[in-house]
Amino acid sequence: MKRQIYSWPLVAALLLPLLAVAPAWAVTLIPRGTAAYFEGGFESVDTYPGVAGDGWAAGWITRKDATATTVTGTLTNTSPLDAGTNNYANILMTSSAANSYSTLGRKYDALAVNPALDYTINALFRVEEYLDPDFGTFHTTSADRYEIYQGTSATALAAGFGSAGTWCIGAYGADSLAGDGVTTIPAGNWTLKDYTGGSVYQWDTGISLVQGVTYAVQVTVRPDYTWDATISDGVTTFNKNNMRTRNLTASGGYVEFFGKASNAGETREFSVDSVVVNQAGFNTVGGMNLVTAKFDGGNSTTEIDGYTGVAGNGWSDGWKKTTKNTTLTATVVSPGDAEFDDLKTGTGAYLSLTSESTAGTEWYSGIARDYGCINVDGIDWTQAHTVQFKIRLDEDVDSELSTFTGNNDRYSITDNTATAGTTHPNNTWAINSFGAESVSTGGNVTEEMVGKWCFTDGDNAGTVVNLINSGIALTTGGVYEFTVDLDPTTRTYDVSVFDGISTGSATDLHWRSAALNVGGFLNFAFCADSVGETRAWSIDEIVISQGLTAIPGDATGNGSVDEDDAKRLAENWGAMGVVPPYESLWEMGDFNDDGRIDAKDASILAANWGYVAGSAAESNGATAVPEPGATALLLTLLGGVAIGFGRRRFVA
Incomplete structure (x- = not known):
């Protein structure tokens, strides 16, 4: 199938005029919830009159x-x-x-x-x-x-x-009269009833009732x-x-x-x-369905979203650390700090981790936080859920001076039953990188795997059967977005990593552990191969979710609407069918489900630009406006056709 390809600088430019001309009611993103769009079939929930459900x-x-x-x-x-x-x-x-x-x-x-x-x-x-x-x-x-x-x-x-x-x-x-008994509200104007003080006060919106005009209401x-x-x-x-x-x-x-x-x-x-x-963070069956760590609480032992943080919002405790023969430094870096360099434009504060091996014969460090061992209404970690996060490699991993050269030089992200600095038979899923080849019973690290992100495929009994090479290489300063889809009912998981250009993924991988449920401790660990080595990375945008619907504009599925989604849309502009390696039109940029990637989809992306799942903006119902640096990317792809494009119902 032929499809017209536009360069990223061109397509990004469509978004700026769209932001400028988006209708005034583009005030918030509605990513999920109890919804009535009247699009269901006969006797379904989402129709008129409809039935109970969702x-x-x-x-x-x-x-x-x-x-x-x-x-x-x-x-x-x-x-x-x-x-x-x-x-x-x-x-x-x-x-x-x-x-x-x-x-x-x-x-x-x-x-x-x-x-x-x-x-x-x-x-x-x-x-x-x-x-x-x-x-x-x-x-x-x-x-x-x-x-x-x-x-x-x-x-x-x-x-x-x-x-x-x-x-x-x-x-x-x-x-009618406003609450002061003096001010007249003209007939046909929309009013708001305020019972502050016990009696009603009517606020005049100044917006009149007109036949055929659509009014967007948000309460x-x-x-x-x-x-x-x-x-x-x-x-x-x-x-x-x-x-x-x-x-x-x-x-x-x-x-x-x-x-x-x-x-x-x-x-x-x-x-x-x-x-x-x-309700931000809540699903249609009640209770929480979103647990996040954005580190917006800074370096704090009293803020939930800080480091080390405290229990709350789905976390059973603050962050914990473990070390062996290493010195671990963990610091939240916030906007305004001299060394601040966000992982992606607009993501804000992040946790910087540095580990130095000091003595002995085995060296590791790790931090972890428990999301799975607390009973929160609406969350059922025995059922399918998704773990997403971003990391950036802050050490030299690809020059001749790099010390990331031994098999025990590793970065690992795992699920475990406790805080751990290494991989373990208790891991359900694990993502690893290695500095050198090795041979072991199951999970051999081949030459092609060295310096690449690899995924563990286990036997559901504590053993690694195989390592799957994602093909995504570690690079100094590289930012990686991971998505892990877990299904405890089958003890399998799907996983993907995106480096800003390419995606490496694997599906239907088996858990390593014999456990029936996730351990619940999300671990970020690193190991060294000798004394005097330094591992360094930063982590951010941790989102653990259950029962979320797709976010309009989020083609990459990473929980945010940003430049990567705009690039994805640009690459597939004009497509009217799924093109490999994508598995759906949504992943290509079709956000209104009309079977075509066009300006309407770009307007949806523009209206929801900057949205991040679990962010303060989401909770407050706000749609972010790109910062100047991001706005510079939104120049004028097909600018003339932007005027008048609408948005799908997700924006209200």
Whole structure:
């Protein structure tokens, strides 16, 4: 199959104009969560009305006030709410009496979010009825309304936002007063209800209700009964933080879309898409599904994400070290430090490790942290999960002066049942590099393997059967991104390493140990072959995950959206089918699943640029803007075609 190839400098340039013209509602990445995109098949979870599953306690439900009021719910794709979206739910109501109403709602499972932590609800909403103040029926009284809100019980599905509701965004058919009793809010403007002080204060967003305009809504709910809201019409964005909820319940459970008429014979009609209930680090079955170490806590014994750190966020303890006849120095290097040199642009702080062999006849050092031996709701390390991390080699490994020349000169990353400075029969999986050839019972290091990253293939009984050569060489200053996909149910793993240019991988490797489950200690170890040697490397971006969905824009699957993903997209620009060595179009850059790699995919990447799984930006719902150094890479590939490209639903 022919495909047009563009150089990296050209393709990178597409991203800058895309960032500049991305619609105003490109405010956050929704990488996972309890979602409704209406793209499922018949009787699936993700359709209308749908069924229970994937974090939803039930399908979509429509309610109305009286038998004579007609409400019709339809799944359609006649006019998608946003570029890149497709199916959506449409609700059409014809009122039979004054104050008739209709509600479209869905209950998310009680375990879809942890109410002790912040969580976010996103949606796209569009009003379809004729709204002319003179000839329409909406601008009559305040009883004419559209509301988006969260309820705490089934009664919230009935008559709109009330005492059972927590937060509410509404637009009304008549002028109203703000909480000060003086300020007038024009009819048809979207408002936010704030119950700080006990009584309601309405905030005027200044964004008016217009037929056919899609509104992107994002609400963040906090356990202290406060909420933040952002609403955008694609041109204007309004944000208000730290409002008080009405019902003091942290987790409502019901996401509701509501229309009401002041008189009989009126029509309320609206459409809904891309409803996502999301919590950073949490999955649809409740509890944590993401354990990370970014070292943003610095050199600290009290910060979880520091070194040595403390227990928390899925870690059972801080980092531990082990040494034998070596001196190990471990230091977090942060932006602003004189020696700071991040592993990749924008990744920030990292842990620098140096080990010097001093005396004796055996030399090793290692650090480890336990993620698998703590019971955290939602995490089940007896099931499949993924371990990802970045490392950089900071010692001279490829010049004539290098001391990385003996078989015992090694770098190793392993899973173990405790902190260890060497590989061990208790390893389930192991990644190694060697300075010289060796012959042993199983796991011979051949000449071709020297100075390359190698993967262990075991016998599930404590022995190494074979070493698999990744073909990726160790180089001084080289940065390597590793992904290890573990399946404890089969005691196998897949592994890959990416050096910024090439990927080496292996699949269906067997665990070395006889264990039925992972040891849970993620070990970074190094060995020396003689006295006076120095091993040095830096580690960062450790992400251990379970049940995550793919991140829009992350072609390489390393948990971040960055230059490597842009390069990948560039290499495959215009492709309409999978090209080896890739196994899917997503890996090539098709982020909207339309079977083609084009400007829409580039816009998705641009909108989510800088996202890192488990980062503060993710938790805060922010989309990063490239730093000047990264921006320089985003010049103008096909710049003229950037204008007007949309994004897929992942961005809200």
